[in-house]
Amino acid sequence: MASESAVLRHPRALKRRAAIWGGLVFLVAALILGASSGIISLSWTEVREGIMGGVQSDNYRVVYLIRTPRVLCGALAGLNLALSGCILQGILRNPLADPGIIGVTAGAGLFAMFVMIILPEMTTLVPIAAFMGAILSVSIVFALSWDRGIQPLRMILAGVAVATFFGGAQTALMVFYSDKIQGTINWMAGGFQGASWTHVTMILPYSLIGLAVVFLASRWLNALQLGEETARSIGVNVERVRLVLLVIAAVLAASAVSVAGMLGFVGLVVPHMVRLVTGVDFDYLLPASAIWGASFIVITDTVARTVAAPVEIPVGVFMSFLGAPFFLYLLKKGMKQQ
Amino acid sequence: MMLEAKNLNVGYGSRLIVKNINLSVASSDIISIIGPNGSGKSTLLRALARLLPVASGEIRLSGEDINKKNEKEIAKLMAFMPQSTDFPGDITVRELVSLGRMPYRGFLDEFGERDFQAINRALELTNMTIYQHRSVLALSGGERQRARLALALAQEPQLLMLDEPTTYLDIRHQLELMMLIHQLHDDLGLTVIMVLHDLNHAARFSNRIVAIKDGAILADGNVNRVFSEDNIKTLYGVENTILTLEEGGQKHLVCLPHDLVRRTGN
Numbered sequence: 001m002a003s004e005s006a007v008l009r010h011p012r013a014l015k016r017r018a019a020i021w022g023g024l025v026f027l028v029a030a031l032i033l034g035a036s037s038g039i040i041s042l043s044w045t046e047v048r049e050g051i052m053g054g055v056q057s058d059n060y061r062v063v064y065l066i067r068t069p070r071v072l073c074g075a076l077a078g079l080n081l082a083l084s085g086c087i088l089q090g091i092l093r094n095p096l097a098d099p100g101i102i103g104v105t106a107g108a109g110l111f112a113m114f115v116m117i118i119l120p121e122m123t124t125l126v127p128i129a130a131f132m133g134a135i136l137s138v139s140i141v142f143a144l145s146w147d148r149g150i151q152p153l154r155m156i157l158a159g160v161a162v163a164t165f166f167g168g169a170q171t172a173l174m175v176f177y178s179d180k181i182q183g184t185i186n187w188m189a190g191g192f193q194g195a196s197w198t199h200v201t202m203i204l205p206y207s208l209i210g211l212a213v214v215f216l217a218s219r220w221l222n223a224l225q226l227g228e229e230t231a232r233s234i235g236v237n238v239e240r241v242r243l244v245l246l247v248i249a250a251v252l253a254a255s256a257v258s259v260a261g262m263l264g265f266v267g268l269v270v271p272h273m274v275r276l277v278t279g280v281d282f283d284y285l286l287p288a289s290a291i292w293g294a295s296f297i298v299i300t301d302t303v304a305r306t307v308a309a310p311v312e313i314p315v316g317v318f319m320s321f322l323g324a325p326f327f328l329y330l331l332k333k334g335m336k337q338q
Numbered sequence: 339m340m341l342e343a344k345n346l347n348v349g350y351g352s353r354l355i356v357k358n359i360n361l362s363v364a365s366s367d368i369i370s371i372i373g374p375n376g377s378g379k380s381t382l383l384r385a386l387a388r389l390l391p392v393a394s395g396e397i398r399l400s401g402e403d404i405n406k407k408n409e410k411e412i413a414k415l416m417a418f419m420p421q422s423t424d425f426p427g428d429i430t431v432r433e434l435v436s437l438g439r440m441p442y443r444g445f446l447d448e449f450g451e452r453d454f455q456a457i458n459r460a461l462e463l464t465n466m467t468i469y470q471h472r473s474v475l476a477l478s479g480g481e482r483q484r485a486r487l488a489l490a491l492a493q494e495p496q497l498l499m500l501d502e503p504t505t506y507l508d509i510r511h512q513l514e515l516m517m518l519i520h521q522l523h524d525d526l527g528l529t530v531i532m533v534l535h536d537l538n539h540a541a542r543f544s545n546r547i548v549a550i551k552d553g554a555i556l557a558d559g560n561v562n563r564v565f566s567e568d569n570i571k572t573l574y575g576v577e578n579t580i581l582t583l584e585e586g587g588q589k590h591l592v593c594l595p596h597d598l599v600r601r602t603g604n
Contacts, residue, residue, distance in 0.1 A: 010433075011471065222426070225429075226426055229384070229387075233417055234493060
């Protein structure tokens with residue numbers, strides 16, 4: 001009982017519940033909206049029949065083979081990116097940390113671009129190449145920042161250096177193959193065009209790992225917020241916890257980037273927005289970030305492909321235009337309260 | 339013996355800060371470590387709290403080598419309150435104190451009745467119960483230190499280590515915190531090791547003083563023996579007078595440094 005009353009009397013109790021339950025409702029609504037809207041607009045009944053019904057109907061093909069994997073891919077990528085950003089911000093104790101900071105995006109970008117330009121006949125391998133590139137550059141960053149455990153400050157510097165190096169290689173590819181970069185630009189902008197069930201199965205295992213982290217690791221992240229010395233004093237093996245969480249953050253981001261391209265914004269901004277509502281307690285911050293990351297991408301992707309139909313606005317572009325002003329609004333509001 | 343350091347050397351890289359220190363802490367002790375800036379007193383304390391790796395020698399807590407013992411088991415026996423003013427941002431006092439239960443929680447455990455008791459008790463002991471639902475950011479300096487002390491107490495340690503706990507506090511809040519620590523020693527039987535800058539606090543609130551100079555122990559013993567004009571002069575390079583004042587039926591040793599020792603020769 002003591003626990004319950006303490007939770008209820010927390011000044012943010014109501015906001016926290018709203019962030020999680022409201023987020024869940026919003027996510028479900030976004031998923032349904034995403035599956036039913038598009039160039040061929042379908043009612044909810046048609047969507048249901050599309051999924052449950054006969055294999056041969058047109059609705060089935062649209063809903064089951066095109067839209068459902070697309071919204072699911074979006075939701076899972078959003079979940080992974082938001083969790084990754086949230087974990088990184090927690091470990092580095094820096095609200096500006098995002099998956100780009102550990103080299104994920106640079107490595108994925110270079111490898112994906114390499115396949116698309118040099119081996120255009122193998123474009124189906126792009127997600128796998130992007131994943132491998134992300135893991136490779138993250139491994140380099142981790143190795144460079146190792147000194148009896150990963151040192152956060154060294155990691156940020158190593159991340160910048162590695163990103164610069166991989167970015168230079170990308171620029172070189174673009175200059176030397178300027179005639180072939182058309183397709184790569186779309187990928188770089190990020191999006192879910194052509195997302196299939198294969199993509200869903202590629203990203204799903206990592207999302208499950210991410211969800212496990214939500215339930216198991218939030219206390220570690222809370223402890224790390226006390227500073228290294230206090231965290232150690234309460235019995236946390238700081239080096240080990242940091243390494244495990246960083247590896248998880250890296251694969252979460254890598255898996256998302258491999259299917260969705262460069263959607264850096266989500267990992268940076270969603271956890272930040274959520275924190276303004278829930279506060280820094282990771283017991284609430286992690287699940288709320290996961291939910292809002294997922295719904296944020298689903299809703300922006302849906303709007304991006306319908307608002308100017310039949311032209312699709314790249315979701316990454318759309319997200320920045322929508323998210324950045326909203327982010328600034330929240331920041332300004334948060335500052336006033338303090 | 340609660341805590342024992344044998345031939346302890348601690349350093350950064352190849353430079354040794356703590357040199358060949360032997361120290362035995364009994365469970366009834368309340369020890370102040372004093373010494374000039376850069377003498378290695380904080381380094382010694384942090385090594386004893388296994389926050390720094392040992393270059394050579396060993397530290398035993400209840401007979402076991404602390405660098406081989408499980409972190410959680412150590413955290414149940416000893417708590418360390420660092421000097422830093424770091425706070426995780428907008429969390430409540432109760433949330434902060436709850437983190438002190440970390441070593442008692444298994445991988446999948448939620449907080450249990452035992453945890454709530456310990457948290458409530460830690461809040462009571464530090465008079466923080468009325469502030470428990472307040473954000474740590476809204477606390478004054480003295481309240482913040484008490485909240486951090488409550489976090490350490492929620493670990494239910496037998497040994498409490500504090501690194502300059504009164505830094506940044508005004509004299510009232512310094513006194514309040516020192517009296518609280520002393521009371522915890524008397525009432526709970528907590529063993530206390532603290533690094534203090536204020537010599538008069540060290541003389542009043544501890545039963546044993548360890549004086550550190552250049553990484554080695556200059557003097558170690560009860561207050562009356564270590565707190566001498568000669569020792570203070572050697573330690574800090576100041577001419578000083580130690581006075582005995584009587585106030586409220588108690589004798590207090592007070593050190594007045596009045597001049598710098600003129601360095602002759604080189």
